Amino acid sequence: MTDGDRKFDVLIVGAGPGGCCAGIVAARGGLRVAMFERGEFSGNKIVMGNLIKTTILKDIIPDLEEKAPLGRFIRSRRYACLSEETSVSIDITSRKYNEPPHNNLWTLTRKEFDPWLAGKAEEEGVKYFNKTPVESLIKKDSQVIGVKTGKGDFFADITIIAAGANSKLVRQMGEHIEYPPDSYILGIKEVIKFPPETINERFGLTGREGCAIDYYGYPIEGNVGSAFIYTNQDSLSVGAVFNAGSLKGAVRNAPIKHLQLLKIHPAVKRLIQGGKTIALSAHIVPEIGFDYLRSLYCDGALVVGDAAGFLNANMYPLGMLMATASGKFAAETAIEAKKTGNYSSKTLSLYMEKIDYSFFLNDMRKYNRSPYFSNHYPEFFKIYPEMAIELMENYHLNDEESARYKQQNLFRKIRDELTIFPFLRELLESKRKFRF
């Protein structure tokens, strides 16, 4: 490889959705781009629920839904509260979701989707190096001028770090912020294989219709978090996401235990029985909120997606969307910088302006304090859901009691057990305190 082969306009570290979108947009803008992926292929070891909101990606790849290896569109969103033996749920199903553009919400398998997206970047002219971990940034004074890899050093005017959560490269940009210990979330996911017909039959679906169910309460045992089942084409993603801080030390076995409690629940067991487990993975990521967003650019470098901290459990089905959007903004910033020939942090601050005007920073601001809210008011994750389930269950019990008596009983129980005024006071107080 000659020196010329090692010099690009833009280097991208990581070929996940953030990196690939940055690559596609930058290459289309006429820049010479190299993208490095440490894995044999990207998406190999990613832990996620598998829902993708396609809006930004469709701006970049208009025929995405026809061409990409997507699974099913989400026809039905269900939210269920579980106690040990009971389930109370609401199901949102709409004709609108069933018709194109299908509410822009699909399932996917990252093992298939990420290599496809990396292929799209290559089609646009991005030079893609897989099995090439980036070891460190190369800096000259405060300016990032390239990266060190096992295949030698590469140089560029701008480096885009798209290496996912917990990337040590971000620290090398300069500033480092220590996150509070209760700001980490743990995720675990099992993929269970079924014939598509079995999935359709069990979830009441036809063709490419899909269903996403989020579960609260029992499986997470009062910790802050939720569980999920999402239907892929011929498999189910079954998993749990919860705050590591709320476990109070019992972290080691918690993910598998929560997953197990979900799987043996009567309302869940019948959906997943008889399938073959084909993957089991776990991941820990910081859920830092807007206050902890670090500087997203420095002289010669920009950081996008999970590496930048664009992840929040309340918004986790938006992680890929935020990664793709930030990748696009970073590439647009690189294109503008190239026109001026200036790659200082002042020029690259355009990236922050783009993000500031985008949809997702508003959402991150809105949910900024939600991790802290969740940790301060654990009753919202145990006592209140359990109470709601018990009330609903008893009210619908067909026994000898009259409807009138049941109604009175229901109000009495709410009055006695929910202690409505403290509850409302707590809710208002927390809303003010945590600005959610």
Ligand SMILES: Cc1cc2nc3c(=O)[nH]c(=O)nc-3n(C[C@H](O)[C@H](O)[C@H](O)COP(=O)(O)OP(=O)(O)OC[C@H]3O[C@@H](n4cnc5c(N)ncnc54)[C@H](O)[C@@H]3O)c2cc1C
């Ligand atoms: C439990 C859980 C469930 C989730 N569910 C959803 C969901 O349903 N929908 C959704 O949209 N989001 C979900 N997310 C979030 C989503 O997974 C991320 O937001 C998204 O993957 C971020 O994309 P990214 O490109 O920033 O990083 P990643 O997807 O993490 O990609 C980073 C890439 O960089 C590579 N890499 C890392 N370091 C290096 C290096 N030094 N050199 C070279 N390559 C490197 C990695 O191998 C990887 O391929 C979930 C997250 C968790 C934890």
